[in-house]
Amino acid sequence: MRILLTNDDGIYAKGLQTLLEHIKPLGDVFVVAPERERSASGHGITVHKPLRANEVRPMQYAVSGTPADCVKLALEALLPEKPDLIISGINLGANLGTDVLYSGTVSAAIEGIMAGIPALAVSLVSYDENSDFSTAASITTDLCRALAHRQFPRETLLNVNVPQGSLEDIKGVRVTTLGIRRYKNSVEERKDPRGKSYYWLGGQVENIASREDSDLVAVSDNYVSITPVHFDLTNYRILEQIRNWNLDTLLK
Amino acid sequence: MRILLTNDDGIYAKGLQTLLEHIKPLGDVFVVAPERERSASGHGITVHKPLRANEVRPMQYAVSGTPADCVKLALEALLPEKPDLIISGINLGANLGTDVLYSGTVSAAIEGIMAGIPALAVSLVSYDENSDFSTAASITTDLCRALAHRQFPRETLLNVNVPQGSLEDIKGVRVTTLGIRRYKNSVEERKDPRGKSYYWLGGQVENIASREDSDLVAVSDNYVSITPVHFDLTNYRILEQIRNWNLDTLLK
Numbered sequence: 001m002r003i004l005l006t007n008d009d010g011i012y013a014k015g016l017q018t019l020l021e022h023i024k025p026l027g028d029v030f031v032v033a034p035e036r037e038r039s040a041s042g043h044g045i046t047v048h049k050p051l052r053a054n055e056v057r058p059m060q061y062a063v064s065g066t067p068a069d070c071v072k073l074a075l076e077a078l079l080p081e082k083p084d085l086i087i088s089g090i091n092l093g094a095n096l097g098t099d100v101l102y103s104g105t106v107s108a109a110i111e112g113i114m115a116g117i118p119a120l121a122v123s124l125v126s127y128d129e130n131s132d133f134s135t136a137a138s139i140t141t142d143l144c145r146a147l148a149h150r151q152f153p154r155e156t157l158l159n160v161n162v163p164q165g166s167l168e169d170i171k172g173v174r175v176t177t178l179g180i181r182r183y184k185n186s187v188e189e190r191k192d193p194r195g196k197s198y199y200w201l202g203g204q205v206e207n208i209a210s211r212e213d214s215d216l217v218a219v220s221d222n223y224v225s226i227t228p229v230h231f232d233l234t235n236y237r238i239l240e241q242i243r244n245w246n247l248d249t250l251l252k
Numbered sequence: 253m254r255i256l257l258t259n260d261d262g263i264y265a266k267g268l269q270t271l272l273e274h275i276k277p278l279g280d281v282f283v284v285a286p287e288r289e290r291s292a293s294g295h296g297i298t299v300h301k302p303l304r305a306n307e308v309r310p311m312q313y314a315v316s317g318t319p320a321d322c323v324k325l326a327l328e329a330l331l332p333e334k335p336d337l338i339i340s341g342i343n344l345g346a347n348l349g350t351d352v353l354y355s356g357t358v359s360a361a362i363e364g365i366m367a368g369i370p371a372l373a374v375s376l377v378s379y380d381e382n383s384d385f386s387t388a389a390s391i392t393t394d395l396c397r398a399l400a401h402r403q404f405p406r407e408t409l410l411n412v413n414v415p416q417g418s419l420e421d422i423k424g425v426r427v428t429t430l431g432i433r434r435y436k437n438s439v440e441e442r443k444d445p446r447g448k449s450y451y452w453l454g455g456q457v458e459n460i461a462s463r464e465d466s467d468l469v470a471v472s473d474n475y476v477s478i479t480p481v482h483f484d485l486t487n488y489r490i491l492e493q494i495r496n497w498n499l500d501t502l503l504k
Contacts, residue, residue, distance in 0.1 A: 042295030042320070043353045050442070050450040068294070068354075073451055076439035098366055098483055101295045102320075107353075114350060114434070142502045150497055156487045158494075173499040177486045182366070187328035190302070198302040199325055224503075228494055230487040231350055234429045235408045235480040242410075242480055245402055247425040250394045251476070 001027030001148070004074050004083040004112075007091060008067045008104030010037045011060065015090035015124060018133035022141045023087070028059075030083065032074035034104075035062035039093075043068050043107040053078055067108035075115055085144065086112035089122030090136050092129065094161050096215045097179035097207070100229065109157040110231050118147070119157040121229075125219050126164045135170070136162035139224060159227040161219050173224045179214030182206045253279030253400070256326050256335040256364075259343060260319045260356030262289045263312065267342035267376060270385040274393045275339070280311075282335065284326035286356075287314035291345075295320055295359040305330055319360035327367055337396065338364035341374035342388050344381065346413050348467045349431035349459070352481065361409040362483050370399070371409040373481075377471050378416045387422070388414035391476060411479040413471050425476045431466030434458045 003023060007016045011033035023029055035054065046065040053061045053073055061078055063070045067088065075082060088108040100106040105121050112119035120143070124136045139162055159178075163170055186203030207216045218225035255275060259268045263285035275281055287306065298317040305313045305325055313330055315322045319340065327334060340360040352358040357373050364371035372395070376388045391414055411430075415422055438455030459468045470477035 037300075039299065042293070042297070042318075042359065044294040044296040044318075045354055045453055047291065047453055048289075050452050052448075052450055066294075066296075069453065072453060073439055076437075077441055077451055100485060101359075101362065101483060102297055107294065110353065139502055143499070146497070146499065146502060153487070153490045153493065156490060167503060170503060173502055175491060175495045175497075175499070177488070177491070178484055185328075187325055189329055196304075198304055199329055200302050201297055201299055201321065201324060226494070226499060228487040228490050229485045231353060231485070232430055233352060233481045233483070233485065235405070235482040236429070238405045238408060238480050239427060239429070241405065242478065243427045245398070245427075247395070247398065247427070247478060250391055250398060250425055251419060251422060 001085065002081065002083045003027055003029045004079065004086045005029060005031045006033045006067055006070045006088050006108045008034065008038045008041060009092055010034050011056065011062045015092050015133045019090050019137045019140060022137040023144065026144055030074065030079055031060040032063060032070045032078055034067060034070060035064055038066050038104050041066045041104040042102050043110065045069055067104040068111045071108050071111035083117060086117050086119040087122060087140065090133050090140065091123040092131060093123060093127050094125040094219060095121060095123040095159065096161055096219065097181040099181050100159060100178060106159055106229065113155050113157050114231055118152040120160055121157060122160045124162055124164065131164065135165065135167055153228060156228045156230045159229045161215060161225040163219055163222050169222065170224060171222045173226060174218040176215040176218045176225045176227045177211055177213055178227055179216035180208040180210060182208055253337065254333065254335045255279055255281045256331065256338045257281060257283045258285045258319055258322045258340050258360045260286065260290045260293060261344055262286050263308065263314045265344065267344050267385045271342050271389045271392060274389040275396065278396055282326065282331055283312040284315060284322045284330055286319060286322060287316055290318050290356050293318045293356040294354050295362065297321055319356040320363045323360050323363035335369060338369055338371040339374060342385050342392065343375040344383060345375060345379050346377040346471060347373060347375040347411065348413055348471065349433040351433050352411060352430060358411055358481065365407050365409050366483055370404040372412055373409060374412045376414055376416065383416065387417065387419055405480060408480045408482045411481045413467060413477045415471055415474050421474065422476060423474045425478060426470040428467040428470045428477045428479045429463050429465055430479055431468035432460040432462060434460055
């Protein structure tokens with residue numbers, strides 16, 4: 001099995017390196033990851049300047065771009081053959097609900113499925129920099145083994161969020177939907193020493209979990225959350241409604 | 253009517269300024285847009301450094317961040333009240349199919365609907381910097397007028413792509429689904445003067461329009477394409493299939 005690891009916390013992040021140690025027995029594992037932290041980079045790609053890839057250790061490349069850049073570069077230039085699986089993570093911090101749109105971790109996995117390669121995005125529900133990733137790494141490795149015996153869904157990644165703690169602390173696994181996360185006070189205005197305004201993005205999370213089977217509910221109940229995520233943002237449910245608007249009259 | 257305009261080509265881009273002239277009669281129009289081009293920024297937001305907003309003209313702010321940053325800042329700090337509508341564009345270049353995931357234009361509109369505000373993303377199907385945006389601006393203005401008499405769908409934006417040419421050249425309007433766009437040869441390796449490799453992202457488009465009603469087909473037939481886009485990436489169709497995998501055994 002040929003596996004590509006990437007992330008958005010940077011190639012030296014503990015989450016990626018812990019996963020690498022756990023997953024090595026499964027096959028050939030390549031790492032192509034950003035040379036520095038690129039959190040919240042969304043699905044950005046680098047088109048206005050060239051990219052560099054530095055082989056920092058055998059089969060490990062540090063790239064001067066975003067997580068999505070890393071996957072493009074890995075598939076088209078750095079790896080000898082296409083991988084069988086792409087794993088993005090393990091991210092320090094949850095990637096839940098609507099936040100997945102901002103997530104470099106999930107975007108790297110989306111880049112994988114757009115190229116036809118099965119992908120996992122894995123995150124640890126913790127913001128403590130000293131977090132222990134070994135439980136999450138062990139669950140991810142077992143998940144890879146389990147997936148080898150299942151038909152991996154086409155053009156769909158699995159977005160995995162693992163609660164903190166030991167295996168005994170985790171109550172089970174739930175297959176979930178993406179909930180809705182909003183932030184309040186998401187912009188903070190400050191004044192610089194010359195009295196001019198500048199702004200920090202941030203804010204406090206307001207979870208709006210419309211469905212009982214959402215990822216937000218699962219992790220708050222201490223379950224591993226696994227959400228099937230695809231790359232089609234079309235809202236099929238309202239296609240007919242909008243077709244009935246007869247917008248053709250715009251041109252008359 | 254209070255309208256917020258933004259884009260990813262930068263506040264001085266011809267597409268935005270042409271739309272501003274056309275749309276002014278509809279109400280109070282604020283512009284909050286990146287101070288420079290931010291194409292392909294995806295849904296990135298700026299969390300590691302603060303943002304600046306410079307009022308370059310009355311009611312027009314140039315922001316040192318991404319399109320999604322602009323919408324957050326507009327809604328939370330710059331505008332006196334929430335707008336009734338957000339329009340992102342008019343972008344120079346189509347935003348079709350899977351490419352919408354990379355699109356700063358569409359991400360700004362997604363940021364709007366996440367905050368509960370109706371939004372349009374508008375793009376001109378042209379890569380010629382001297383393009384005339386007046387037909388697209390006129391269609392967008394008429395669309396805004398038409399929407400005022402319809403129930404705008406909740407948590408859904410309309411992704412509008414307008415072919416080049418005059419009104420007479422355009423055959424009609426189609427309500428479409430997002431097609432699939434892939435790129436071949438998407439990474440080009442070059443050598444610097446010291447013999448070290450660097451890489452450009454690019455490549456040639458391969459349209460894979462799986463559905464006849466896709467946006468890709470519509471614009472190539474010279475129709476205005478309008479796609480309803482939401483922010484839920486859950487693949488509901490395969491939830492049950494994955495639930496039947498009984499992944500709970502991972503923890504045993």
